[in-house]
Amino acid sequence: MIKKAFFFNNEEGDILYVLRELTAFISPHCVERLGSSKLSNIKNIVVETLTNSIKHSGVKYCTLSCEITNDCINIVKTETGAPFIHSGILRWPLSDNLLSERVLLYKNNMQQLFVEAISSNSLAFFADDSDISDQPLELEAFRNFGLLIIARCSDSFTYTYDELTGINTFSMRVDL
Amino acid sequence: MIDIKDINDYTVTTINSAQANLKNAEEFKQEMIEVIDSGKHFVIIDFTNVEYVDSTFLSALVTVLKHAMKEKGDVAVYGLNADISNLFSLIRLDKAFKIFNSLPERFNSGSTD
Numbered sequence: 001m002i003k004k005a006f007f008f009n010n011e012e013g014d015i016l017y018v019l020r021e022l023t024a025f026i027s028p029h030c031v032e033r034l035g036s037s038k039l040s041n042i043k044n045i046v047v048e049t050l051t052n053s054i055k056h057s058g059v060k061y062c063t064l065s066c067e068i069t070n071d072c073i074n075i076v077k078t079e080t081g082a083p084f085i086h087s088g089i090l091r092w093p094l095s096d097n098l099l100s101e102r103v104l105l106y107k108n109n110m111q112q113l114f115v116e117a118i119s120s121n122s123l124a125f126f127a128d129d130s131d132i133s134d135q136p137l138e139l140e141a142f143r144n145f146g147l148l149i150i151a152r153c154s155d156s157f158t159y160t161y162d163e164l165t166g167i168n169t170f171s172m173r174v175d176l
Numbered sequence: 177m178i179d180i181k182d183i184n185d186y187t188v189t190t191i192n193s194a195q196a197n198l199k200n201a202e203e204f205k206q207e208m209i210e211v212i213d214s215g216k217h218f219v220i221i222d223f224t225n226v227e228y229v230d231s232t233f234l235s236a237l238v239t240v241l242k243h244a245m246k247e248k249g250d251v252a253v254y255g256l257n258a259d260i261s262n263l264f265s266l267i268r269l270d271k272a273f274k275i276f277n278s279l280p281e282r283f284n285s286g287s288t289d
Binding site for chain 2: 012013015016019036037039040041043044047048051054055108110111137139145146148149152153
């Protein structure tokens with residue numbers, strides 16, 4: 001297992017720098033096993049995770065770590081900004097009745113994003129396809145879909161909020 | 177942040193930034209809406225210079241498409257790198273935008289000239 005951490009100062013202009021650094025770290029170790037579409041997925045995860053940090057965390061920096069194992073690549077973002085909430089549905093600590101119950105976060109006519117509590121302080125995100133038909137994409141619903149992108153690009157996408165330390169941890173796994 | 181060039185029956189707008197993100201999404205949207213409001217209703221956006229796109233910029237792109245459609249026009253994209261192309265298909269934006277690998281002879285299918 002090899003791992004590297006990247007500091008990000010929550011400035012839009014530096015996304016490209018972190019993206020290039022992380023790609024340069026990954027490529028020599030596993031680019032052949034990863035394939036081009038999964039490498040694209042990782043890049044899109046990185047972009048959206050850093051964008052999410054700029055838009056929602058309210059703090060000056062975050063840390064992104066990348067861990068390569070025999071089976072997968074784990075991307076983990078940590079910061080101490082505002083915890084993830086959604087329209088008053090999610091409060092911390094999460095109530096028991098949210099456990100194993102999927103809450104719809106986003107939907108258009110082709111795909112939807114759900115979140116499910118997996119413990120009192122952790123959530124898992126799931127994206128799936130709605131009825132895919134020949135209809136054009138519903139453009140009116142097409143906004144605030146950064147989390148959908150992360151979920152679609154990941155094999156696993158979870159979020160943990162530690163109330164004691166105030167640390168938010170977003171964890172994305174891409175299988176090799 | 178865009179260069180504008182007329183080709184046959186459509187207009188090409190070239191994004192002059194490697195980063196298409198929340199920093200320049202609003203500027204891009206305003207410039208594109210100005211292009212459409214000036215009467216150029218069929219536009220192909222050239223992404224050749226763009227290394228990555230974030231969700232905020234994609235939202236702006238969708239707003240531009242909706243604006244063009246209100247004017248009975250259309251917006252397509254060209255020059256997507258593999259990462260952006262993968263993203264378009266992953267979130268079904270390829271169902272909303274025509275994607276060109278090379279600039280077409282004509283884009284305005286309703287054109288009579």
